[in-house]
Every structure is written in structure tokens, then in C-alpha cells.
Amino acid sequence: MSDKQARMLDYLSQTSGWITAGELADRLGVTPRSVRSYVTAVKAAAHPLTVIESGTAGYRINRDEFSAFTAEHRARPRDTEADTPQQRLSQLVRRLTEEVDGLDVYELAAENFVSDSTVEADLARVRLLLPDSGLTLVRHGSVVTLTGSETDRRKLLSRMFREESARGMIDLETIQREFTSGQAGADSLSAFKTDLIDLLDGQGYFVNEYGINNVLLHVAIAIDRVSKNLSPAPAVTEPPSELATSLSGLIMTHFDVCLGSGDLAYLAFLLTTRVITPGHDQPAETLIESYVQPAELAAMRAIVDRASQEYLVDLDDDDFIVRLTLHVRNLINRAHDKSYSRNPLTRSIKTSYPLIYELAVYIASELQRAEQIVINDDEIAYIAMHVGAHLEQQVRRVELVTCAIVCPNYYDMHVLLRERIERVLGDDLEVVAVITRSDVAWDSLDADLVLTTIDPQLHSDGVIVIQPFLTQGDVDRIRQHASRVRRMRRRARLKDDLLQFFDESLFSRNFYARDEVAMITALGERMTAKGIIDQSYVDGAIERELMSSTAFTDNLAVPHAMSMSAKQTSIAIVINDAPMDWGDNRVNVVALIAFSAAGRSTFQAVFDQFVEVFADRLEVQRLIKRSVDFASFIDELVHVMDT
Template identity: 50%
Template structure:
């Protein structure tokens, strides 16, 4: 348990973008901060872990270089881990139809008998979930159950005891003394891509584990019997997989699968790792090869309800088809009691909670219709389908709409449009093509026009391109899109800043003598502008007396503790020469008035302003160029946008 918690701490630190406090780690593990410090102390005693975790006043972080060395060392370590020891026990039980003597087993593994007993105790509830049974008769222990359930047991051990949630192919190769698994995977992916299948790499690694198990079992003359071969449901794809896998296994491992094993592994490959490529463009007949009309309609109804519930568009038929194929495989896995592990489940839940919630809605609808309980990992796969679709839709919305002006000459406009999309299709979409030379330039309805002819009057929105659209044309379009978006972004920033700044609250080169007199001067401007009252100003001075509000070497931000202002606003003094402020000297004083209802919206703007005034070069440029309020806003916008 201690080592497991050490690994969980490492996994959490590896995911974190900065330092992590002991309290956060304790909350993650469900222990006290004191226990976290104990685990970290024990972690440092492991080989290569002495400098792994760096501690500081703000918490803990991983040294990335030390972590890479540590992972490499752990991978090469010859000492049995609990996972490898459990796997070895199971493998020996599987290879011994008459059972194993516990004392002999402990001696061969170079561990105590109590360690073997503890491992067996941990394994019993796991094997029971798979309809297997560990029985003890004196010192002899046996494992009973079907061949397919025995193989699922090995898979379960590897799946449950990996900290990252992914199958570790290196660990599989070590456990099964195979050095051909990576080469086998390369060959398999090449064959699947040649057959135009979608490939789920996470699921592929899971199938590879089953292949390694099968090769090991067959080598010990344990094959999947005919009565355990999987049945093929309507819509089954991958009829060629058994023969393909048999040929690849024979080539890479020197073992012939036989019909039962080939069909079982082909079934796993088809339901866990691949899906056929199909689309609305290929027509209904192509989709009906793999999906029954009822299955497709069921998913369509579910996505319609989900879209209405979460106010998103899930009506795209290609998306519905891909999701229906996934659901088909999901239900197949459920019938085989073999849900797929998803290593991205945690990150999807924490980073994209609304997408995950939408997937939960879809999973609930599926459960109500099919009676199948769907676990978090499978929900995360649904979320990946939904998220990918929504991202693609969002990307289309992000594309800059353009009108293409290309006077008609055979199909030149079609060829040009295709070349434009091939070159800058990641930035623009062509909403309309004008094929006449007498173009109504002033009423085209877009902010960017690509034209093969010059407009009567030069205009920023019009980019003249060649009829065959070369590399230079593409660069001009990219620059034009960048200018357009930068202008919009700066306009948005300026509009946001003008909510809080105003000419009446701006002063330049005002030297009043000390902090309180400057605060009172700016505060009186705010009172006159209706933003605060005298009581609020007294609160600002009281707060300043408690502790200096010099946030950076150049910026002081006096403010009150209470959020009782009439509105959130900023009164600002910009001085060429610095003035004393507490123990520092500042050039800019920004008196902040907080209202209770405006604090949340203002916080991101405030963070950006503080960030700008923390860079000395930016501060000096703003001071130098801010001759009046408009130039101050212009320079602040420019700096925040750069």
C-alpha cells in the first residue's frame, strides 16, 4: 500500500503543471499531510529517487530529468514488483493443472511463504469476479475455470496495477519473455491501415496483451476450445482478422493459433481496437454492412436528446455513424464482460467536465435502452467521440469566412478554390465565389475578400491573389487573417478596459508627496465620478496602513478590503519619475474600487494588468508613450495583446 501511494503521488505530480501542496496531495490520497511527508521520505529511499521530488515553500514538484532517469531505472529493474510477482503466481497456477505447492513456489520466487500467502489473498477476490476460483488443499493451491476466463485474469492483473492506466508493452514483454511484441504491433498497424480501419491505440495495446497471453498459453498446450469461441452478432466486422492474426503470430512468434484462438483474438481486435471507416458520402449501403438501421436510429435519438439537453449540435450523420459503431463495439464488450480501460479518463473528467457530463447523459440513455451498466472508462471513450466532434465544429466556426472573386473562365474558380483550401484551409473557409468582374465590392458581407482582380479602390479587406495561388499568395492571406484577428482581439480588449478606465480617472505626472496623498487625490476623482464614497476611500487608506500595496517594482494597487464600491473601476496615475511607496518605488498607481457584483468579471482583467506592469520594459514603454488617456489605452491594449 505504501509503495502504491508513492506511485500515486508521482503520478499526480507528473500531471501537475506547477508545484503541489502537501494538503492537495493528502486530499488526493485521502490521508493527512503528515502521511504524505512520510510517503515522500520513503520514496526517496528507492533507487534513483533521491532527487526526484523537489520541495519548496509553495509545495512539491517533480524534477523532470530525474523523473525520466527514475522511470528508466524502474523499467530496467530486475527486482520483482508486486504486479510481476502476482502475474508470475497466476502464470504458474495456469501452467499447473494439478496445482502448486505453496512452499516450493515461495522458494522459487525467493520470497517468504507469508508473502505468497498475502499475494494469494489479494488474488482471490479478483479471480472470483471472472468466474475463476483459487482453491487450497493442504499446501497445494489450484486455479479452476474456463480458458477464456483464465486469460482475462492475466489481462486484469496488468490493467489494474498500472499507475498510468496504459498497458506497458515493455512489462508484457518481460513477463512473457517475448521481444517481438513491438515489431508485431508495427506489422499489425500497417495491415489495419492498409484495410482502412480506424485504430484505437489504447485498445490495440490491450489486444496485444491478449496475444502475448495466447502465445504463452499455446506454448503450454492450452488453447481456446470450440465451445468457448465467441458468437458473431449482427454488424460484426473484421471477418479477415482471424486469418490475419494467425499469419502475423506465426511470422513473429513461431506459433500457430488454431481456429478457436484466432477467432477469439479476432473478436477482441474487432470490438476493442478498430472500427471500419464509413461515412454518409459512401452511402447507406456502406453503413448497413456494419450497422443495423435500428442501432443507427437508436444512437441518433440519443444524440438528439443529448444535443437538446446541452444546447450543442450533435446532428452530423458522420459523427452519429462513428458513435454508433463505437456503441456497437461497447455493447459487444459488455456482453463479453470486458470493458476497455481508458488512460485518459481522469484528465477528461477534470479538464473537460461538461463534455464528460454530456457523455454521462449518453451513457445513461444507452443503459436505459440496453440494460448494460457502462463504467467510467467507457464513458470517457464516448466523451472522446463527442469532444472530437465538438472541437471539429468549433474549428469550423473559428475559420475566417471569405468571398472569392474569380471571373469565370472554364472551371478556373473551382481549381483556385481547391488550391486555396489546400494551402490555407486551416485559417479560412470560402463562403461564396463571385465569378463576375462587376463585383459589388462594398456589399460582399465579409471582412476578408480574396480576389484575382484589383478592386477599383485599394481596400484592406481585399487581398489580391494569383489565379494559380502560389506560396507567396498563401503567405499574404495568412498575414491578412492575422491582422484581421489581431484588430478584433485588440478591439475586444479595449472595450473591456474601457469598462473600468475612463478619461476622468486618468492622471499623468502627478507627484503628491506620499502614499496617502496620492490615494486621496485619486479617490476624490472616483468620488466625483460616482464610483465610491468617502467611507470606501477611508477603507483604502486603512488597508494601505496595514501593508504596502506595491505589487511589482513599478506598480502600486491601493484598494479597500470591502467590496462596497458603487461600481468596479480604476483610477490611475502614470508618472515618468518613480515615487516612494512603502519600501519600493513605483511609476504607476492604480486605485481599484471593487463592487460586489463586478469582482468576478474584473479579476481576469486585473490579473492581466498586473502581469503587464511586472515587466520593466513594458512599463517603461507604456509610461513613455502614454501622453494622454487614448494613447494610454492604446499602448496598454498593444502590450496585453503582444
């Protein structure tokens, strides 16, 4: 399957409804005709399974058949899959890392039943993988050899495997099939993981489940290469750590393989920097005494204080700062080693919690400057998880949805019903009235929701008929209505705030730029001409963009600076029929947001609300098509916000 076909399937699998060929073409940067050919090719590859359904509304994924196809694809033996360029590339790299004396180009062509030119093209692709890898492809006549250290060879194998894996967490079964097939204990990688987690828990560590499979990949690669009598990692002279010794015993028990001191030291290093954090169930004071240096804690506290002041959030908590310091210490080690930890939640965090992600970007930018390192999106998302978990603990029961209960009196049934509602839905609802009569003055009930056990005279979205003995179905419907009330209340309050930041002179239709920097520069010049921002804000927005893409959804990019130095909060917006490349996405809407210090109180609401408005794919497509000018854009924006 080609890269474009895989991307098409990936996009379809993330969408619940139908998608037209035109929309898919926009996402992939190809023509609708190419999309139709991709669909045909995928259907042929998956036959007799129907992984893609076609109809007048376009295409959609058949989730059951797609799951079966994916499972079948993963289960195929790797050595029977050398018929695509990506598969040939993987096998070629694997063999190059194993053959110390090199490979003959002509023999490779004959073995794989391809032409010499095809092998030459594959070798050219191998060379593209090698910059900054520490490895070099050397050619002597028809023989090509991969030179470099054993550690760098393993890193290349790990990187290629992760890039081939589907988006999300690395699958243990796939690792096992690729690297430990045929080894003693090969079916026990999952059991090894279980024992490893028990070991780490017993030693008082927090375990990052999102990162542990990445380390297990390195374990499997080490076992595979040592079992084939390939070069071990360089030995170390230091005495083995307690963790390295424990690892050695576990690996021998499960795989009957004895790893050298260098392998064990490296695997322990990976666990220490990617998976484990000390101090499970220990208070901040104990962690400071045992694990945290005063200087690193002070530096982290200074960064958190600046973030708190800049974004008007309360991050002043010793436990949060100490645990973030421990995480950041490992992050810095990974960044220096350029062995970043993959985060399968990066996309969802960025889309669903844009302000929390921005806070993480700010903290990461401060760390980059202080430590002279580069922090990627996955690592930023891990910082966001720390920040989000802390802020979630601060949430108070505010702005509860009010409700009135109508339950005619019968043996105190209304009392039992109220107790049940408050016990199950207390975080969503505040009961403001209980009516125990059957003759109800429905029009006089002053509450967001009315929960009634009798047929109401008043039929509206806010009146919900429930059973006297609350069922799970009742609970689910009440929660849905309460969520809708909160959303509508919030949107009603924010609509005026958001709309006041638009100006007709800062609206553009079908305005294109060469790339992200050119677009930010062009929009920044317009805002500068109106005296809203200065060049330093534009430079700050470009710096922020280069650090992590501001394409928060598949349709929207929101470039901005991390400082609030604008004269007033304002939005310059571009709406294009055809999407442009923006980071790894293709977006139709670009909104350069200038934030002012005076507008700090509305910053979070404006930012989150704006991203939320553009999260619904169908609504955004409607907005793009109907926003022919500024007036129609405002009308459509109001419509989307009121939906």
C-alpha cells in the first residue's frame, strides 16, 4: 500500500461519517481522480473484505471489516511482504544492519526479483534515512556496506519500525513477530512486560504506559541481534545498577538470552529516561530530599511562575512542580540524546485542549532556551499531560446546570429520586426545586432542566421524562442535556467576546502564501499597518510556529505569539477554498491571533472557543463554502456557534 493510500485510510478511520472524494483530495493534496484510484487499489488489496464503503455521499470506513483487514495484515509473516517499496526498504535496512561484509547489488536484485535500477532506487531511499543517524552507506563496486556503531544501527531499526507502525501505541504482537520470532520464550513478550511493570512498581516508580512499549522494542532488538551473534553494545566498566541487574534476570527468565553489560546499561538508561519516574506515593518533601537538586527545582519553579503570570492560571503547587521537574530532567536527557519519547495522544491533546497545549509550548520554549535543546510535539504533549492533570484537580463545581424535579408524592418516592439524582449526577446538576404535586404550573418552573416522572404539559428540549427509579438510560440522557445547556450557555456568553475581535479589513478570501512563515508575515503586515501589533509580535508568531505547528484541527491553523504584547486582541483571518500545507496538515482557514495584555481575562475563553468552532468538519466545510465575504463569514460563524 502506498503512503497516500495509507494516509487516506488513516483519515477515513478517524471520521465517523461520509467524506467526499473532493475533501479527501484536499487532505491528501491530490486530485479526486487519484482518490478514486486509491480507493480502487485498497479495495483490491483487501478483497474479499470491504474496508471502504462507497456511496452518493462519498466514502466511509467499514470499521468491522477494516479491523479484520488490519489484524490480518499484522498477522502476515514479514518475510512474505517484500512486494512494495516500503517493505523492500525495511528488509534492505534490516539486512544492511546485519551484514558486516555488505550486500551485492546484483545479488539483491536477483533475490527480490526486481531490476538493478529498482535496487539502486531503494539504496537512494536508504541514504535519505541516514543524515544525523551516525551511519554511512559505503559503496565499493557492486557491494554496499552500512558503517557505524551498533547503538546507531539499533536506533535506526527502532526508528524505522516506529515510523511504519500505525499512529498510536506500538503493538507488542508486532514487535514480537518482527524481532523475537523463533527465539526461546518468544511468545512471552507480554508476560515479560507484566513482570517488568511489577518490578518497577515494587521499586517505587511511576510507570509511563505510553512509553514502555517503545523501550520493549529496544529490548526485542537487543535480544534479536545478540541471538544472531551480531555485535553487542559496547561494554561498560561501571558496576551494573540495581535496575540493570533486575533486567538481566528477567530477560534470561523469559528469553533465555544473556545480554552484555553495555546492552543492559543502555536499556536501563532508556527505562530511566522514558518510562519511570521515582517517588510513587511519596510526598513532594520526600521527593525533594531524595531525588531533586535545588538548582533544577528553582529553575523549573521560575519557568512555571512565568507561565502562570502569562496565561493567568494557578500552577503554584509544590507537588506539581516537583513531579514536572523529575519529568523534565528525563526529557532533557532524551533531547540531548535525540531519542524522543513518542506520545500517541499528541493529536487529541492539541485538538481538544488547545490552551493546555499552549501552556506546554510556553514551558517547552523556556526549557529550549535554557538548555539549548529541541523539544518536539510528542514531548510537548507529555508536558501538557502534566499541566492538564494539575488543572483538572483544581476544577470546582461552578456553573452547575439547575434542575427541577417533578415527582408526585407517593411513599417519599420523590426523596429517593432526589437522593439518587444528587448521588449520580451531583457533578452536573444542582437541584433547585422538587414538585410533588401532579397539577404542575409548568410555565413557572425556573430551572435549566425539568426532570419529570409524569407526562409534561410543556414539551421542550429542557424537559426530560424519567422513570421514578432512575435508569442508566435516564442518566445518560440527563448528562447529554446538561452538557448541551452548559455548551449553549458558554457559547452565548462568548459569542459577543469572539465577534468583537474581527475586522473586515483583516478578512481575506482565497489568499495563498508560499508557506507558513510567508502567511504569518503577510497577515502580520496587515495588523502592523493598523497599529495592532509590531514586528516583534510577528517574529514571535513565526518563532512559535517553528517550534510546534499551530494547525490545531484538520481545517484550522491559529498562528500567534506566546507574548500578549498586541495593542488590542484582534484576529486576521483567511478562508480558502483549496487547503494549503501547514505542518503535517492541510488547512483551509488561517487565523493570526494577536493577544493583548488587557485582554488576558478573555484569552483562554477566546482561544478554546475559536478552536472548538472549527473542530466540526461538516460545519467548517459549510462555513468555507458560504463565507464569500466578511458579512457572510460573520453570519456563518454565528450559525456555527449557535448550533
